Amino acid sequence: MPRGYLAPVEIHGTTILAVRKDGVTALAGDGQVTFGQTVLKRGAVKVRRLEVGGGVLVGFAGGVADAMALLERFEEKLKEAKGNLLKGAVETAKLWRTDRVLRHLQAMIIAADRESLVLLSGSGEVIAPEEPILAVGSGGPYALAAAKALYRHANLSAKEIAEEALKIAAEVDLYTSGTVTVLTLGEA
Numbered sequence: 001m002p003r004g005y006l007a008p009v010e011i012h013g014t015t016i017l018a019v020r021k022d023g024v025t026a027l028a029g030d031g032q033v034t035f036g037q038t039v040l041k042r043g044a045v046k047v048r049r050l051e052v053g054g055g056v057l058v059g060f061a062g063g064v065a066d067a068m069a070l071l072e073r074f075e076e077k078l079k080e081a082k083g084n085l086l087k088g089a090v091e092t093a094k095l096w097r098t099d100r101v102l103r104h105l106q107a108m109i110i111a112a113d114r115e116s117l118v119l120l121s122g123s124g125e126v127i128a129p130e131e132p133i134l135a136v137g138s139g140g141p142y143a144l145a146a147a148k149a150l151y152r153h154a155n156l157s158a159k160e161i162a163e164e165a166l167k168i169a170a171e172v173d174l175y176t177s178g179t180v181t182v183l184t185l186g187e188a
Helices: 064-080 085-098 140-153 158-172
Strands: 011-013 015-021 024-030 033-035 038-041 047-050 056-062 107-112 117-121 133-137 180-185
Touching (some): 015 140, 047 064, 056 064, 056 180, 064 085, 158 180
Antiparallel strands (some): 015 024, 024 180
8 A cells, every 4th residue: 555545434324224013114223423433423313204105214324425315316206106105216226227427326225104115225126025124234134133033022013123123233233323213104
């Protein structure tokens, strides 16, 4: 490495988890953002409520500026699809993959409404899970495993599962904080 050269530092952060149970959809996100080995922020909010189509929850992991650009496109496509989550997600993924500028954006999005959960990625995937649980981000695998166990074996609500699973992920993943924001749709 040349003298004086600073290697690029990767920004990590955020675990997003969605759970549907008993007619309630919960979307949770932790708030940690790190730069290299430094925690920059613990209270970032990376889950949002969109009012399109009676209510859609979105959460993102990856570059914040990239995710915000993609969320704008997703909201546009969702409006064009008259609130149809799957159609809006597919149209967003097609645009994301084919647009010369958008295809370089680094983020993943989970979108949820009262009936569906979908994961959107820049390589064109729109994935609806077999079980009503999805997770992305640095602690996504840990949150997903914890949520599946809690979903199958505990008598907890969707919101309680999402919150507890993120706290469990924070115990294992260095890039997931214990600060959790949970949004819900549906009757409790």
